[in-house]
Amino acid sequence: MAEHPLLIFPAPLRSERLKRLGSGGRKVKLPDAQQQASRLAPQFKRLQEAMEKQRLILQSTSLGIQPEQTLVLETVGSVERFINAVKKISGLEWLGELELTDIDPGDGFEDERDPDKKLTGQLFLIMTDRRALDELLSLFNKWREDPEAPFPKGLAPMKDLFRYHLRTIRPWDAQDRIRDTGLWEDWKERIEHGQETVPFEVELWYRNDPNRRQKANAYLENVVQTLGGEITSQCVIPEIAYHGVLGRIPIKEVSQFLLQVDTLADFRLFQCEDIMYVHPVGQCAIRIPEDMSETQHIGQLVDSVLPRGEPIVALFDGLPLTKHRLLDGRLIVDDPDGFESAYQA
Secondary structure, eight states: OOSSOOOOOOOOOOOOOEEEOSSTTOEEEOOOHHHHHHHHHHHHHHHHHHHHHHHHHHHTOSSOOOOEEEEEEEEESOOTTHHHHHHHSTTEEEEEEEEEEEEOOBTTBEESSOTTSOEEEEEEEEEEEHHHHHHHHHHHHHHHHOTTOOOOTTOHHHHHIIIIIEEEEEEOOHHHHHTTSOHHHHHHHHHHTTOSEEEEEEEEOOOSSHHHHHHHHHHHHHHHHHTTOEEEEEEEEGGGTEEEEEEEEETHHHHTTOSSGGGGGGSGGGGOTTEEEEEEOOOOOOOOOSSTHHHHHHHHHHHHOOOOSSOOOOOOSSOOOTTOTTTTTTOOOOOTTOGGGGOOO
């Protein structure tokens, strides 16, 4: 093994070095086409491997579900007419996008005037089946062999994506499904308290096709049942593109994955492609006194003691009963839209 890295210098090429990306007409230095192709090729290979792994997992079920995966595409700058191009490829389903304002420079992408400046871009989320992924790979290979090759009508934005914008393409994975949800900490605490089951809330990718939503729920239920758990309820709200599921599983099924956060990715529940997020479910308990005179005493105590000091600001998802005697003199409600007038209580 060489003591120092080997430097291989390619033949000099005339490169499209600068292109205006993002807002304000700022110029972003771009990688050349050869560098882009070499960097993206392994990412597409990993997508194929992940799709094959999903196919093998689904073979063990009798639900008749075809393998799919959610693709995460991080771009530098915005890709014009990209959504229209996605709709041209059968088997691709648009899930959503996010504006990015803090992309680290690298991989040949950097601001011309300030190489350390954060870049702007977009994060696209797309569901794909195996055939659509093959077509996407075919388009990439066509561009890779000849960056100037014409693309079919309506798919030119894909060529711009590969050449000028695409920084990363990868599957939405188990770590994405649990990142920043507090699930790991919640489950560890439940083990320490000796709970036998752990509740969870799953937010599924919303599918416009009702049949596809039903299959997603059926597969999730199958996975939960193989873990010895159960689905307790399901909620679909088309108006806000929401599909949520509540369930619980035995604590013994998750304890081995709680040694560290990274091992949660091996848990079968988090490998379901239709899952967007898995959240912990909160609990609350109210003590009901045997002697109801206690509640009367509390009411008398509240009536006699008014709060002091500066008020605390709070945002309510709903309107308190401002005329209730226990709130009288203790709550100032700012109701600029006049919601209180519509309340019957």
